[in-house]
Amino acid sequence: MPEHIVPPKIYLVICGILLVLTFVTWGVALIDLGPWNIVVALSIAFCKATLVALFFMHVRYSPRRTQLVVVAGIFWLGIMILLTMSDYLTRPWLTS
Amino acid sequence: MSTGTGASVPTLGHENYLNVSYGVKSWLLTTDHKRIALLYLVSITLFFFLGGAFAVLIRLNLLTPQGDLVSAETYNKFFTMHGVVMIFFFLIPSIPAVLGNFLIPLMIGAKDLAFPRLNLSSWYIFNLGGLFTLYSIIRGGVDTGWTFYTPYSSLYSNTHVVATVVGIFITGFSTILTGLNFIVTIHTMRAPGMTWFRLPLFVWTHYATSLIMILGTPVVAITLALVAVERVFHLGIFNPALGGDPVLFQHLFWFYSHPAVYIMVLPAMGVTTELITTFARKKLFGYHLVAAASFGIAVIGFFVWAHHMFVAGVSPYAAMIFSILSYLVAIPSAVKVFNWMATLYKGSVSWATPMLYGLGFIGLFVMGGLTGLFLAALGLDVHVHDTYFVVAHFHYIMVGGAVMGYLGGLHYWWPKISGRLYPEALARFSAIVLFVGFNLTFFPQFILGYLGMPRRYHAYPPEFQVLNVLSTAGASILGIGYLLPMFYLIWSMRYGPVAGPNPWPATGLEWQTPSPPPPHNFDVTPVVSWEPYDFANRPDLKYPAPAPELGHFQPAAQD
């Protein structure tokens, strides 16, 4: 597979979006959204990470295999957090 | 196969990886995957006998109900060091780092692994980790159990926890780098014509194993690092008195350490598949299914870890989920066993030494696996948790499974590794000794555990003595079974009859090159044009045709 050359303009745009999102996440943190604060913060962080991966790290232009590796990494982190939390989050059910 | 005699020692003429250069430096600075495999072989054999020495001490102490040999504290150190050395320094690297390292490039038709220098550094990292662990043994050992449960390990134990934990942390990186090397090699270095579904199952199982290595090992590394930091700086991450949570340690530890069992047994399954097909002279039954089952085991293996924690205070709802998920692992494992059986069916089975190990693997793995299902059952686990039933179960998987596979593989590929044959009769005898000794050692432990003898105690009620004596007697037979191969394999390196490139003969690409292989594995890059294990259609092997099939199953094409 020949390598894909991303025009520098795209890098600049992505960098701009990332900086804006940093300010957005900062601003949102000042507002009390109850339990939704963490959801919003992590969603923004996930968007930023996705942008970095897709464009700076060229995942968007990479072979399917590379994309699979990335998805596998996220999937396994998900398994760890989800199944561990299945213990912690269901412990209070006993007492109620 | 006849035993070679000293009178007429045949020599190996061609240039190969063993005689291409000489001297300590040519070995310690080698980047040849075959030499690195032998370096690993030396290292893990030393650790195997070190771990075995602790096992001997444990079994000697348990000869009498009062545990007359050592004090309770010393006994705690014995079983801890036995577990740490055997698991992290023998079982995890055994098949992948020795046989996998040697064979994966040969099997896929590559000159070497993708990153040869990384491969060498894995071996150095492994030994560095081993030195830390040896240091802690020499300084008096560690007594937490190989599981390092907090807060005992991080707060109360007065033994050398930090040195051991740092040793395992370092060794973890050697595992990660080996797994990384295998994955990249299998993806990018296959010879022309070597498609994914022409790969030997040995390669498939190593791919699945490598997945576990790279996804699980970093988690246990960071967890043990946190234990060390917590112990040194008196932090409270896993200490309930300081606001932390000890069960969290167990979650993180078993997230790796349960899949780690599959790091040990999956490669052994790969070896067994090679052995069964070669010595049944038959195409593997259900190739795609067996390959998929390897992945099934690797993936589902990550969903089940909390079955080690049913009595540790986890939520019963989570426990139910983990119990059900644990049953799922049985499906791909059973798929493999049934496919081996179907492969043997109507094959022309011969009883060469590697085949004895292969068949031994299947039997012992089935016993270990089925008793694992007992333990996955929530209610029964509460009854037998932390008893010798568990000890017997995992020894059937790890020793009966992984070590049988390792020794079977070592015998099977020994002619390729050394270029020479071992004394067949002696080898068969020692395989049988091993099988008998193993069962005599560990079967009584099932009964002991079911009767309620807890593990990790240095003394026990007198009524358990008969079974414990049986177990110790079995262990001494088992010990002979391990020592014999070491002697005759070393002997054969010099005096064994020359094997030739393909002594069995087998279908894999590794048998197409001289034994021992030349430094770059193949004189000409091979081109693969055949299906795996296709014994019937390989006239190039000059293989005796399989016995004609009997009865009405005879396919029409062969009329």
Place this chain on the structure above:
Amino acid sequence: MSQAHSALAEQFRDLEQQREASSLGMWVFLVTEIMFFGGLFMVYTVARAMHPAGFAQASRHLDVTLGGTNTAVLICSSLTMALAVYASQVGRRRMLAGFLALTIALGCVFLVIKAIEYADKFHHHLVPGSAFSFAAPEARPAELFFSLYFAMTGLHALHMIIGVGVVAVLLVKAWRGRYTIEYHTPVEISGLYWHFVDIIWIFLFPLLYLIGLKR
């Protein structure tokens, strides 16, 4: 194939195969890094679920301005790294060296700011251990928070230091003209590493600095 490229290792057929292997190797390594940091994120998740109030209170003792500045610095360094990779792809040696130097500079700025923050925590007795002091009743959770703060940012900073070292080596080799249009894989895969370290910080910033801001 007449003459093998001097950068071609003997186990590979051609540079393309070598590039593929190196790139996949780096990606697989980054997956192990995800799981390595993932263990810490797991501990953070459980600890914070157990002590939400204590974590929020402790988080207020972090300097959001410095943390936010560092986020921006790191994002900009990712930009310069991406541009360095571009320069290597089009074979412009001086541009490559310039962007690599800029990346090193931004990495150092990040580390200096981090050091200032650490010094401040030492000064205010917020480093876990015997000298730790925090207003009751949240002292224990706060100590836990700062244990994780130092573990996570410390591990991240270690990765930054390694990254700066790697880019420095690239800079020297780039200046000597080692990287060409045909062969610049090291620049590419070091870039992947650098961006990954950036991504980790993108998650650390909201999880550590921003959880106590709302009143």
